[in-house]
Amino acid sequence: MNTFTAPEIDYVAIAPILIVAIAALLSVLTETFLPRSVRRPVQMILTLISLIGALIVLVINRDIRTITGGGAVAIDGPALVLMGTILILALLSAFLVAERSLDSLGDSFAPSAAALPGSVDEREFSARGYFQTEIWTLFLFAVLGMLAFVVANDLLFMFVALEVMSLPLYLMVGMARRRRLLSQEAALKYFVLGAFSSAFFIFGAGLVYGFAGSISLPEINDALASTAGETLLIVIGMAMLLVGLLFKVGAVPFHQWTPDVYQGAPTPITAFMGATVKVAAFGAMMRLLYVAFSGIQWDWEIILWAVSILSMIIGSLIALTQSDVKRMLAYSAIAQSGFILVGVVAASPSGISAVMFYLIAYGLVTVGTLAVISMVRDSTGEATHLSKWAGLGKKSPVLGAVMAVFMLSLAGIPLTSGFVIKFSVFAAGIAEGDTWLVIAAVVASIIAAFFYVRVIVVMFFSAPNENTASVAVPSIFTTITVAATVTATLVLGIIPQPMIDLLTNAGIFIR
Amino acid sequence: MDPIYYIYLATLLFSIGAIGVLVRRNAIIVFMSVELMLNAANLVFVAFARMNGNLDGQTVAFFVMVVAAAEVVVGLAIIVQVFRTRASASIDEPNLLKY
Numbered sequence: 001m002n003t004f005t006a007p008e009i010d011y012v013a014i015a016p017i018l019i020v021a022i023a024a025l026l027s028v029l030t031e032t033f034l035p036r037s038v039r040r041p042v043q044m045i046l047t048l049i050s051l052i053g054a055l056i057v058l059v060i061n062r063d064i065r066t067i068t069g070g071g072a073v074a075i076d077g078p079a080l081v082l083m084g085t086i087l088i089l090a091l092l093s094a095f096l097v098a099e100r101s102l103d104s105l106g107d108s109f110a111p112s113a114a115a116l117p118g119s120v121d122e123r124e125f126s127a128r129g130y131f132q133t134e135i136w137t138l139f140l141f142a143v144l145g146m147l148a149f150v151v152a153n154d155l156l157f158m159f160v161a162l163e164v165m166s167l168p169l170y171l172m173v174g175m176a177r178r179r180r181l182l183s184q185e186a187a188l189k190y191f192v193l194g195a196f197s198s199a200f201f202i203f204g205a206g207l208v209y210g211f212a213g214s215i216s217l218p219e220i221n222d223a224l225a226s227t228a229g230e231t232l233l234i235v236i237g238m239a240m241l242l243v244g245l246l247f248k249v250g251a252v253p254f255h256q257w258t259p260d261v262y263q264g265a266p267t268p269i270t271a272f273m274g275a276t277v278k279v280a281a282f283g284a285m286m287r288l289l290y291v292a293f294s295g296i297q298w299d300w301e302i303i304l305w306a307v308s309i310l311s312m313i314i315g316s317l318i319a320l321t322q323s324d325v326k327r328m329l330a331y332s333a334i335a336q337s338g339f340i341l342v343g344v345v346a347a348s349p350s351g352i353s354a355v356m357f358y359l360i361a362y363g364l365v366t367v368g369t370l371a372v373i374s375m376v377r378d379s380t381g382e383a384t385h386l387s388k389w390a391g392l393g394k395k396s397p398v399l400g401a402v403m404a405v406f407m408l409s410l411a412g413i414p415l416t417s418g419f420v421i422k423f424s425v426f427a428a429g430i431a432e433g434d435t436w437l438v439i440a441a442v443v444a445s446i447i448a449a450f451f452y453v454r455v456i457v458v459m460f461f462s463a464p465n466e467n468t469a470s471v472a473v474p475s476i477f478t479t480i481t482v483a484a485t486v487t488a489t490l491v492l493g494i495i496p497q498p499m500i501d502l503l504t505n506a507g508i509f510i511r
Numbered sequence: 512m513d514p515i516y517y518i519y520l521a522t523l524l525f526s527i528g529a530i531g532v533l534v535r536r537n538a539i540i541v542f543m544s545v546e547l548m549l550n551a552a553n554l555v556f557v558a559f560a561r562m563n564g565n566l567d568g569q570t571v572a573f574f575v576m577v578v579a580a581a582e583v584v585v586g587l588a589i590i591v592q593v594f595r596t597r598a599s600a601s602i603d604e605p606n607l608l609k610y
Binding site for chain 2: 113114116117155156159160163167170171174180181182184185186187188189191192195196198199200202203205206207209210213214215259260263264
């Protein structure tokens with residue numbers, strides 16, 4: 001009879017994840033036991049303190065490089081950087097979730113998600129001034145899943161983390177206060193397609209396990225190295241795992257959910273999801289490909305080449321035709337996924353740091369842009385149709401200027417972070433010989449510049465008319481987020497070197 | 512009996528599930544098809560655990576069951592809410608978001 005030996009767990013190394021996990025559980029208890037009147041401040045403080053606490057512990061832990069938890073958790077340079085990115089972006093999005101002075105009705109979330117849209121119940125909840133606080137619990141669990149996703153070093157932990165990240169997001173997407181039919185529809189589509197892609201992920205994991213006899217990523221790599229020639233089993237398994245991950249980043253041809261979810265979700269949740277899910281999913285994708293599948297690089301390179309080019313071109317072309325700002329940003333997100341994949345395909349240390357820089361800068365711009373969108377309103381709530389943005393820059397020069405900075409950054413214009421990240425990703429691609437891929441990326445960037453610049457043209461070069469939306473006065477929360485993101489976008493664009501040094505020192509994924 | 516036949520069976524179940532998701536209209540049936548796909552994955556893990564002679568695959572099967580149960584909770588909440596709003600469980604009917 002074999003004796004069971006418990007795996008060693010380095011609690012210090014995984015402390016940032018544990019802090020968020022404990023806060024999420026406390027948040028469930030808060031929801032259960034505290035009276036309605038105090039829940040909102042308690043939940044808010046709990047969320048903000050745990051995110052900031054985790055960030056502080058992460059900075060203290062910055063020199064830890066270890067594999068712990070029986071090989072399931074890998075804490076290395078990229079993992080620490082990606083966890084920090086997720087925590088900062090989650091913190092900035094949490095401010096948007098907390099905002100309640102933009103809308104005359106309160107915050108962005110339905111007072112009771114269970115009450116039918118337009119029903120007596122809903123009106124009563126609204127009239128009594130109830131606020132929904134479960135959103136904070138779901139928010140913390142989603143952050144927990146993302147943190148676990150980027151450190152997962154075996155396929156089982158990666159799958160569980162993927163689900164802990166996704167399930168709260170499906171629910172959060174369906175909780176908008178206004179336009180609830182759109183929101184519910186977005187949640188349904190996101191859920192059905194998300195569950196479909198997770199099934200592919202776990203089936204692929206099963207096939208890889210069958211080939212390697214282990215679910216641990218380094219052991220899969222050893223099995224690939226010791227087996228003469230690759231088999232169909234491992235290639236199909238790897239491709240199915242990639243389907244699950246490419247779905248999460250919204251790359252073509254797995255992008256169908258992206259525009260609907262971006263448009264239907266409450267704007268703070270769009271900001272949270274659009275920024276952080278990309279970081280988590282690309283982090284997990286890089287670890288999976290570089291640690292487990294470096295032996296069959298030729299196979300996944302071909303797949304990602306095709307997905308990258310399709311995402312960049314299709315995302316940019318469809319974005320040109322959009323008239324809704326949130327929907328346009330969704331197609332822009334698809335195109336940006338393609339640009340990030342150029343760095344993933346490069347598969348070199350400079351590629352890793354370029355991708356991480358891209359994720360940081362792009363995440364900040366995404367949160368900032370959606371914070372600006374949440375301020376532009378008319379009598380029916382947010383005014384996302386581009387025609388209502390006509391002359392907005394003349395009506396409100398500060399908001400117009402901020403939005404212009406974000407759009408220029410997304411387009412990749414120098415002196416904004418967007419130029420630096422595009423340049424470093426393309427440079428990494430050229431260095432690894434992916435010249436044609438980079439040429440396609442440059443062409444797609446030129447197409448993409450059109451629709452980003454169109455927003456600026458609409459805001460500044462057309463006269464305000466009676467349809468032009470007004471700009472709501474935000475509270476301190478949204479102001480902090482917008483100020484922080486716009487400052488970061490400019491600083492990273494003008495003096496990128498400290499960040500590049502930091503990311504280069506972070507090194508590569510450990511085995 | 513050779514465990515490889517279980518892999519063929521699992522692949523067949525997975526394909527039935529995937530086709531079910533793609534062609535059926537009722538959200539509940541679509542959802543059941545997804546569950547079939549997850550259970551096909553379970554069968555792969557258990558069969559390969561037998562073939563490889565280690566227990567990792569059986570452990571994974573337990574976790575996948577738990578995840579599937581959590582997915583049911585979230586999924587049915589969303590589907591029931593959409594059904595109550597629209598009095599229909601068809602996934603083709605919610606079509607406000609497009610282009």
